[in-house]
Amino acid sequence: MAKKHDIQFEKKNIIVTGGAGFLGSHLCDLLVKTDRVICVDNFSTGLEINIHHLLKNPDFEFLKHDMTEPLDVLQYEELKKFDIQTQGIQEIYHLASPTSPKYYHANPVETLLANSLGTRNALDLARKHEARIVFFSSAAIYGEPREATPFPEQYWGYTDPVGPRSAYIEGKRFAESLITNYRRVYALEAKIMRVFNTYGSRMQLDDGRMIPDFVRNAMAGKPVTIYGTKDDMVSMVYVSDVLEAAMRLMASHEHGPVNVGNPEQITVGEIAKKIITLLGSPSTIRYSPHLPYTVKQGIPSIHRAKEKLGWFPVVSYDEGLKRTVDALRGSNTIEFNSEYYQENES
Numbered sequence: 001m002a003k004k005h006d007i008q009f010e011k012k013n014i015i016v017t018g019g020a021g022f023l024g025s026h027l028c029d030l031l032v033k034t035d036r037v038i039c040v041d042n043f044s045t046g047l048e049i050n051i052h053h054l055l056k057n058p059d060f061e062f063l064k065h066d067m068t069e070p071l072d073v074l075q076y077e078e079l080k081k082f083d084i085q086t087q088g089i090q091e092i093y094h095l096a097s098p099t100s101p102k103y104y105h106a107n108p109v110e111t112l113l114a115n116s117l118g119t120r121n122a123l124d125l126a127r128k129h130e131a132r133i134v135f136f137s138s139a140a141i142y143g144e145p146r147e148a149t150p151f152p153e154q155y156w157g158y159t160d161p162v163g164p165r166s167a168y169i170e171g172k173r174f175a176e177s178l179i180t181n182y183r184r185v186y187a188l189e190a191k192i193m194r195v196f197n198t199y200g201s202r203m204q205l206d207d208g209r210m211i212p213d214f215v216r217n218a219m220a221g222k223p224v225t226i227y228g229t230k231d232d233m234v235s236m237v238y239v240s241d242v243l244e245a246a247m248r249l250m251a252s253h254e255h256g257p258v259n260v261g262n263p264e265q266i267t268v269g270e271i272a273k274k275i276i277t278l279l280g281s282p283s284t285i286r287y288s289p290h291l292p293y294t295v296k297q298g299i300p301s302i303h304r305a306k307e308k309l310g311w312f313p314v315v316s317y318d319e320g321l322k323r324t325v326d327a328l329r330g331s332n333t334i335e336f337n338s339e340y341y342q343e344n345e346s
Helices: 022-031 077-082 101-106 108-129 166-186 210-220 239-251 268-279 303-309 317-329 338-345
Strands: 013-017 036-041 060-064 091-094 132-138 190-195 224-227 258-260 285-288
Touching (some): 013 022, 036 077, 060 077, 091 239, 108 132, 132 239, 210 224, 210 317, 224 268, 239 303, 258 303, 268 285
Parallel strands (some): 190 258, 224 285
């Protein structure tokens, strides 16, 4: 018997958890062009401004809901127009989790529960509606690189299960195990995508991530602080490339895990210099020791993504940084956390 995700409808019903966040809101923008989107978020880190422009779209509905609690989409009157009782849900993109070190460092228990209870509830929803589900995991599951070679998906990782980043890392690792075993036990179309460092518009200037911090300091003419050395290498993939990979994975027969990142390496110093130049800022660059919840970054092997999905990143660092800096410079909706910022500037 055909499953509901195999049946062809004029428009699919798609759930995006964490849909008001940086990645999730961009994903909603893309999906609502052709399908009906149910955006689920509790605003713990997501922002209403990210989805405000979608609220009047008849093919879009927002549900304020914490995914650590079970979600019954049939109880919502506003979703009756999507005929879920008959059509069900075809696809679920599960992104509900803090992702910035600032947020998961401050809210470790919430982070663990989002990736454990939240993932279980997303999987149970997928089971109920026989929906395909893509989980946005993280390159953090690999831990700190012990060698200079790119990470393949077969690498098991080198992590500290009780260290400063353990809430995020172990949350993602548990979620991957839960998804894998749900697929084995329930024959669920559950897929895993390991996302490497991502940047683009709708990043928050005060979220503690590298590029927003650089932009914020450079706009203020303050020194741009690099927590590490001038030779530290990073891998950054632009948001639109990540979402293209997610949609290709959803449409494919591949379950993953699949690395999604940019194998091209760039030094943190080069990124800082590019941002200062783009802003025409007088800022200088200074170096400080690594923060306790940051580590040296690994580089992805994307051989599987190329082979199975026909995917590779297409947005260059120069173009991606220009778009990101322009968006952050034009943002006037941020409430700055000056106490956190001063702590890291001292």
